Amino acid sequence: MERDATSQATQTLPTDEVLLSLRDITIGYGSKIIQQNVSMDVKRGSIFAIMGGSGCGKSTILRSMIGLLRPKSGGYTVDGDDYWTGPDSHRTALNRRFGVLFQSGALWSSMTVGENVSLPLEMFTRLDKTMTRNLVELKLGFVGLSHAIDLYPSEISGGMRKRAGLARAMALDPDILFFDEPSAGLDPITSARLDDLILSLRDGLGATIVIVSHELPSLFAIADDGIFLDAQTKTPIAHGAPRDLRAHCTDPQVHAFMNREAYTEASPAEPATKGPITNGH
Amino acid sequence: MNTSQSSGPATARSDNHDHPEWAIAPSGNEAVLQVSGDWIVDEAVPASLPDDAFKAVQGGSGSALTVDTTRIGRWDSSLVSFLWSAKQAAARTGMTFDVSQLPRGMQRLFSLLPETPQAPATPHTCIPNPFRTSGIFTLATLDEIGAVTTLGIETARTAPKGLSGHGGMRLRDLLSNIFDAGPSALIIVSVVNFLVGAILAFVGAIQLQKFSADIYVANLVGIACVRELSAVMTAIIMAGRTGGAYAARIATMLGNEEIDALQVFGIPISSYILLPAVLSLMIMMPLLYLYGCLMSIAGGYTVAVGMLPDITGAGYIHQTFYAIDLHQFEFGFMKSIVFAVMIGLTACRIGLKAGRSAADVGTAATSAVVVGIVGVIALDAIFAVIANAVGI
Numbered sequence: 001m002e003r004d005a006t007s008q009a010t011q012t013l014p015t016d017e018v019l020l021s022l023r024d025i026t027i028g029y030g031s032k033i034i035q036q037n038v039s040m041d042v043k044r045g046s047i048f049a050i051m052g053g054s055g056c057g058k059s060t061i062l063r064s065m066i067g068l069l070r071p072k073s074g075g076y077t078v079d080g081d082d083y084w085t086g087p088d089s090h091r092t093a094l095n096r097r098f099g100v101l102f103q104s105g106a107l108w109s110s111m112t113v114g115e116n117v118s119l120p121l122e123m124f125t126r127l128d129k130t131m132t133r134n135l136v137e138l139k140l141g142f143v144g145l146s147h148a149i150d151l152y153p154s155e156i157s158g159g160m161r162k163r164a165g166l167a168r169a170m171a172l173d174p175d176i177l178f179f180d181e182p183s184a185g186l187d188p189i190t191s192a193r194l195d196d197l198i199l200s201l202r203d204g205l206g207a208t209i210v211i212v213s214h215e216l217p218s219l220f221a222i223a224d225d226g227i228f229l230d231a232q233t234k235t236p237i238a239h240g241a242p243r244d245l246r247a248h249c250t251d252p253q254v255h256a257f258m259n260r261e262a263y264t265e266a267s268p269a270e271p272a273t274k275g276p277i278t279n280g281h
Numbered sequence: 282m283n284t285s286q287s288s289g290p291a292t293a294r295s296d297n298h299d300h301p302e303w304a305i306a307p308s309g310n311e312a313v314l315q316v317s318g319d320w321i322v323d324e325a326v327p328a329s330l331p332d333d334a335f336k337a338v339q340g341g342s343g344s345a346l347t348v349d350t351t352r353i354g355r356w357d358s359s360l361v362s363f364l365w366s367a368k369q370a371a372a373r374t375g376m377t378f379d380v381s382q383l384p385r386g387m388q389r390l391f392s393l394l395p396e397t398p399q400a401p402a403t404p405h406t407c408i409p410n411p412f413r414t415s416g417i418f419t420l421a422t423l424d425e426i427g428a429v430t431t432l433g434i435e436t437a438r439t440a441p442k443g444l445s446g447h448g449g450m451r452l453r454d455l456l457s458n459i460f461d462a463g464p465s466a467l468i469i470v471s472v473v474n475f476l477v478g479a480i481l482a483f484v485g486a487i488q489l490q491k492f493s494a495d496i497y498v499a500n501l502v503g504i505a506c507v508r509e510l511s512a513v514m515t516a517i518i519m520a521g522r523t524g525g526a527y528a529a530r531i532a533t534m535l536g537n538e539e540i541d542a543l544q545v546f547g548i549p550i551s552s553y554i555l556l557p558a559v560l561s562l563m564i565m566m567p568l569l570y571l572y573g574c575l576m577s578i579a580g581g582y583t584v585a586v587g588m589l590p591d592i593t594g595a596g597y598i599h600q601t602f603y604a605i606d607l608h609q610f611e612f613g614f615m616k617s618i619v620f621a622v623m624i625g626l627t628a629c630r631i632g633l634k635a636g637r638s639a640a641d642v643g644t645a646a647t648s649a650v651v652v653g654i655v656g657v658i659a660l661d662a663i664f665a666v667i668a669n670a671v672g673i
Contacts, residue, residue, distance in 0.1 A: 102538040106538035
């Protein structure tokens with residue numbers, strides 16, 4: 001990871017190299033299909049946004065990308081390595097490259113904030129106590145939570161929990177970070193600080209970031225690329241950076257979303273868009 | 282029915298509280314619905330509009346229904362609801378409802394409503410078939426037994442690594458679990474076992490006195506408690522106390538995405554959650570069983586010595602030592618370890634497969650207690666059969 005960071009720092013990010021690739025993924029629970037024909041390429045060093053209205057399956061796609069939900073069909077590769085083939089240990093090894101910030105922060109409630117960050121370090125590294133403590137203080141320092149190291153998750157606010165979750169996601173210096181609605185429920189200032197933090201992580205550590213969000217200001221500020229999922233047709237209806245989609249996308253739903261306009265779904269018998277994917281560029 | 286009707290005398294009662302009224306006035310080919318007064322839901326309620334209110338309106342199909350709101354006072358959603366039902370009634374006779382005469386605010390509210398009320402989705406119901414239901418239940422039960430066994434094997438496999446300190450189990454979790462399962466349960470274990478011993482002594486004393494065999498109360502209490510009751514009673518207490526708590530805690534972690542976070546990090550749930558939970562029960566349950574035996578014998582002692590004139594304290598204790606063999610303890614000790622493993626694993630399993638809502642946490646805790654108690658009794662029955670066959 002350290003080596004990656006130094007080599008990345010000299011390049012402009014994002015690069016053209018595909019790091020995560022989804023091909024015709026279909027996901028769902030039981031017989032219910034959430035999304036189908038999802039294909040997307042996440043370039044190394046990019047900030048990739050998964051967008052769409054509430055309940056369209058953004059988080060479900062993210063869950064399948066971090067190994068919590070096996071897709072019904074389709075291919076998913078991480079750095080060219082097929083994620084879903086092979087034994088569980090194969091996925092565990094690939095997951096070592098991932099850092100995930102869950103929607104609620106998902107801090108382990110029986111541990112202090114500091115212990116939350118140090119548990120992965122204790123489990124997967126052979127660092128001594130001082131070194132571990134230093135790393136934990138560093139990660140908490142990045143997110144501005146040095147003072148909360150000995151507090152329990154129940155003693156801190158929702159925004160702090162999210163930042164602590166981010167510090168934990170960075171514990172093992174992952175090169176791929178997944179954020180599930182990082183700025184949902186945060187005030188505009190905290191949300192803007194989080195955006196800055198995400199950009200710093202990408203530029204400083206050379207990390208690739210996949211972000212599920214519908215916070216427009218944050219999407220326009222940080223995302224380089226993205227995909228727009230539609231709840232009604234259960235397929236992606238647009239690809240591209242949120243900034244470009246706002247300016248150029250012709251799909252009425254995407255246009256309404258990006259410009260924060262009211263939009264009424266067409267009747268179910270005649271979906272507004274069908275089949276072919278409109279490209280934002 | 283008249284083409285014009287009203288819900289009551291149209292006299293205003295006071296300036297700040299006009300009774301809500303409505304009336305239908307046909308005007309030529311159209312109908313006008315006049316509403317007046319204060320339509321406030323918790324002040325007064327007007328007569329509701331009959332379904333066929335507009336049947337007698339001349340013109341019928343195709344004509345328009347306008348609403349005259351010039352004499353309206355204060356209003357809230359009760360008026361909107363009334364006009365909404367008027368719109369439906371008008372639609373049934375083929376009339377169109379003209380919203381343009383309504384106040385602006387009300388027009389906006391009307392624009393939120395669909396043209397016709399949507400029928401609520403009917404839940405899919407099927408007639409329960411006893412064969413199907415019992416079949417599904419049997420398969421699900423077998424599935425669960427398999428799942429719990431798998432969890433047990435996984436936990437056992439991670440145990441050596443977890444105990445050595447590098448497998449994810451934190452000593453602090455184990456210690457806090459041990460404290461919750463053991464010392465915190467001492468009082469309830471004492472009370473229950475003491476009373477069970479006392480009750481047995483009461484029942485036994487009355488029967489044995491008839492044969493002048495009073496001293497054998499000590500045998501009855503000692504053997505019954507050491508072999509069966511202390512182990513079973515302690516296990517039932519632990520199923521209710523600790524099993525329920527484990528299931529609720531794990532189900533809450535699930536809802537809070539904490540389990541997902543463990544999985545993504547590759548921290549094995551078996552060593553991080555299951556091992557400390559099961560291990561703490563395995564350590565504390567046999568100790569609590571021994572303590573329970575002591576308490577139940579004390580209960581029996583208190584009743585026997587207090588109630589039966591022929592029994593002395595020293596005699597009761599001597600008889601107890603004489604009656605109970607060491608291997609009776611071994612049997613009870615072994616049973617309590619098996620109960621501990623069963624309670625710990627089923628509680629964790631039920632917590633792990635719970636849903637993610639607050640109600641699911643409650644359900645998980647309840648079913649962990651129920652399964653724990655039934656499981657303890659069922660296992661005890663199996664032990665009784667085995668003991669009988671082996672001849673212990």
